Amino acid sequence: MAREVDTVLTIASLLPDLLGTYGDAGNALVLASRARARGISIELLEMRRDDELPEASLYFMGGGEDGPQRLACEVLRASSLGARVRDGANVFAVCAGLQILGQHFSVEGDDEFTGLGLVDIATRRGTTRSVGDICVQVGDHLLVGFENHGGVTTLGEGVRALGDVRNGRGNDGVVDGFRAGTMWATYAHGPVLAQNPWLADELLATVLGEDVEPLSSVADLLYEERCRVLSPHSSFEVRRKDPH
C-alpha cells in the first residue's frame, strides 16, 4: 500500500435516529471498514435531529417509517445539504432516503409531500407494497439485496437509473434507484453495501477519485451466494474480485 497516511475521508450518516429502520447503519460501517483496510483514515460522523449538518465527503441516508420520513425531510430541508451536494459532496441513499431526495413523495395515503428537490424524481404510493429480495443489473455487476417499501418512483427525463431490475420491484418493476451527479440511490435497503462489496468499492473509489486495491473478505462469499440464489438462471457470470 503506497497510500499517504494522511488521507482522511469524512463520512456522515444523516439522521440515523429517523432514517435507520432496518440495519441501514451497516452501509457507513462497511464503507469505513473497507476504506480503513486500504490504509485510509476515516472520520465517521452522525447528524442527529438537533445537530447541524457536518461537513463530509459522503453522506448516507437510510430508510424510515412514514412519520419519521416526513420529519427527516423537514430537518434536511432546513439544513445545508442541498448546498453541500451542489458543491460536490456525495450522497448514498436507500429507500426513504431515495424518496426524500426527489421532488415529492406520498406517504400515509395520498398526501403529497415536497421533497428536497435535489434530483428530478417523484414517488407516489403504489397499490401494493414491494417486499422481498431484489436483484438489479448495474453495468456488468449484479446488485443483490432486500426491498420493503410502498413507493413507485418515476425518474424525470435525463435522470439515469442505477440499474435494471432482474428480480423484485425497485422503482417501478423495470429499473431501480438512480445515479444523478454525485448522488446514488437504490431501493435495496439495509446493509446493501455489505451484500455488494463491489458497490462499496465503486462508491469508495468515486468519493476518493481514484481506484482502490482489491480486498477479499467473507463478504465476497456472501455476494456470490446471494447472486446464485437471486439470479439462478442468469447467463451473467458472477465476477470475483480478481487481483490481476
Place this chain on the structure above:
Amino acid sequence: MSSGFSLRERAAMMAVRGANWASRAAHRGAGTVAGGQIGLKIAPDLLASLAVGRTVVLVSGTNGKTTTTALIAAGWGGDVASNTTGANMPAGHVAALVRDRTGRVVLETDEAWLGDVMTATQPKVVVLLNLSRDQLDRANEVRRIAERWRAAIAALGSATIVVANANDPLVVYAACDAPNVRWCDVPTPWRADAQSCPRCTLAIDYDVAGWRCACGFAKPTDLTTSLDGPLRVAGQTLELALGVPGVFNEANAAMALSALREVGSDLQDALQRVNAVSTVAGRFSVRTWRGRRVRLLLAKNPAGFEALLWTLGPGDDDVWIAINAHLADGHDPSWLYDVAFETLRGRTVWCLGERRLDLATRLAYADVSVKVVDDLEQLPVSEEPVTLFANYTAFSEWLERSTPC
C-alpha cells in the same frame, strides 16, 4: 363452562381434537396449528365461542410474549389453558382452548392479530409488553402495529384491563385511551423505534425520569407497577428471585404479576410460582449436544438479541450463533446490522444456519473473528460449555438436535 355450542361448532371441535391426535400420533408435534385451522374453517367464530364464560388474559408485544405467557400460566397456579408451543395466531388459540377446557386462559398473541383476538375472546386482561422492529418483511412498519393496537383498544369495553409498559412510547400510544389501564414502569432499553413521537412525529426526549414530547405526549405518571429497586405492584413489594435470566425477564415477570393481580391472584403466592420457572419452551435451558453443554437462547430481533448479549458473562463460553431466514424468521436478515455485535470483540464466533454468511459478514465488519460452519462436523469437539444464540427456526432445529441435560 358454557355448553352453548352449535352443532357446527361441536363438529369443528371434534375435528380439532382429531387433527391434534393424528398429528401427535404421527410424532409431528402437538398439531396445534393444523387442527385449529381445520376448526376455524368449519366454524369461523369458534374462537369466540370457546372463550365464552372463561377468564382470558392476552399477552402481546415484540419481545417476551412466550416467557410472560408462561410466567402468567405458572403464577396463576393449577390448570390454565395456554398456547405453550408458541402458535400465537387464532388457529393456535383454538387448538389450545379445545385441548384444555379449564376456565382460566392465557394466550400469547401475535402483534398483528391482537385486535381480532381481543374482539373474539373479550379478555379480562391484555398485557402489552413492548414494540420494536421485528420481521419487517411481514409487519412492514412498527408504527402501523401501534396504530392497529390503538384502534382495537379504543373499542374495548371497561370490563377489560390493559396492563401496559409505560416506558415504551409506542405501547403508551396504543394503550393511553383504554378505559382501564395499569401502567408498568419496567426497564425498556431499546429506543431506536421511538425516537420520533407516535402522536405528532416530533422528537421524543428521554431522561432518567422518563420520556416526553413537546406536544405533551409523555410517560404516564400514574404507575401501578415499578421496578426501579424492588418490584412493587399496587403498593405491594415483591422479592423477585427469578429462575430465568436477564433484566428483560424481570420486566416480563413484573408485567406478568401485574396481570395476575387483575385476575385476583394472591401476589405473594403467585410470586413463588413465577420465581420457580427456569425454562420456557426450551429457552434459557441448558442442553447437551455431542457431549457439550449448550445454553440455548432464542434471539430473533435486535432488541431481543441485545438483551440476551448482556447475559453473556465475561467467561470463556464459546459463542455459536445460528441464523435462518424462513417465513417465521423474516426473510430479511438486514436486522443483524442493528445488533451491537461489537460487544463480542475478542471472541471467536462460530456462524451457523442458512444465513451464516450474512452473519459472518456482519460480525467481520464488527471486527469479531468468525468461523463459518458449513457442516456441523466442523464444530470443535470439547468439554467446554457453549452459549448458542439462534433465531426462530434455527432455535427449533437446535432444540430438536440437542437433549436435556
